[in-house]
Amino acid sequence: GEEVAQTPKHLVRGEGQKAKLYCAPIKGHSYVFWYQQVLKNEFKFLISFQNENVFDETGMPKERFSAKCLPNSPCSLEIQATKLEDSAVYFCANYFGGPLSGNTIYFGEGSWLTVV
Amino acid sequence: LAKITQPISMDSYEGQEVNITCSHNNIATNDYITWYQQFPSQGPRFIIQGYKTKVTNEVASLFIPADRKSSTLSLPRVSLSDTAVYYCLVGGVENNDMRFGAGTRLTVKP
Numbered sequence: 185g186e187e188v189a190q191t192p193k194h195l196v197r198g199e200g201q202k203a204k205l206y207c208a209p210i211k212g213h214s215y216v217f218w219y220q221q222v223l224k225n226e227f228k229f230l231i232s233f234q235n236e237n238v239f240d241e242t243g244m245p246k247e248r249f250s251a252k253c254l255p256n257s258p259c260s261l262e263i264q265a266t267k268l269e270d271s272a273v274y275f276c277a278n279y280f281g282g283p284l285s286g287n288t289i290y291f292g293e294g295s296w297l298t299v300v
Numbered sequence: 301l302a303k304i305t306q307p308i309s310m311d312s313y314e315g316q317e318v319n320i321t322c323s324h325n326n327i328a329t330n331d332y333i334t335w336y337q338q339f340p341s342q343g344p345r346f347i348i349q350g351y352k353t354k355v356t357n358e359v360a361s362l363f364i365p366a367d368r369k370s371s372t373l374s375l376p377r378v379s380l381s382d383t384a385v386y387y388c389l390v391g392g393v394e395n396n397d398m399r400f401g402a403g404t405r406l407t408v409k410p
Contacts, residue, residue, distance in 0.1 A: 215393055275343055279393045287332035287349065288349050289393065290346060291336075294343050
């Protein structure tokens with residue numbers, strides 16, 4: 185079946201470098217979520233989009249993190265000037281919306297960011 | 301916002317039924333309860349979702365009492381391959397409120 189495609193699978197960056205992660209949502213899925221999962225396995229919500237509009241950005245460290253979901257392009261999560269504590273797995277998730285979808289969000293396989 | 305708590309870990313043996321309970325005392329009227337399974341180096345995989353009472357699919361059952369302040373994921377006759385971390389997610393997509401529990405690490409022993 186269709187999947188949420190995340191790239192790259194692995195990314196290594198030196199402290200202070202930029203990191204950019206991509207998420208290709210399933211076509212027609214109107215909501216996109218970004219989560220950060222760190223070593224303790226807890227998920228931290230970062231940001232969500234409804235189509236190309238920011239829906240909720242309360243979890244974003246705004247001084248270095250930014251995200252976009254432009255029409256006809258993969259969604260992106262960008263970290264400027266990475267820090268060691270940004271090392272984590274970043275997951276993208278999709279929600280289709282509508283009366284037949286329940287309230288289920290489907291996850292990609294994640295992008296592993298290591299900051300050294 | 302719903303505070304989500306679930307046991308940190310559980311052990312079981314092959315062939316047993318496993319029940320994992322998630323507490324969500326402040327669940328909102330429009331919130332759903334969803335359970336995911338996660339293996340190392342993989343993304344969370346949807347298991348089951350419910351709003352109230354009981355839901356059953358081919359892999360699990362979800363029991364939700366009338367007050368909806370907790371939910372129990374039931375895995376019948378677990379196998380070694382069910383060893384994973386199980387997450388409870390409570391919220392509504394369109395409510396700006398989706399919260400994960402910290403996960404329950406299930407270890408199935410032979």
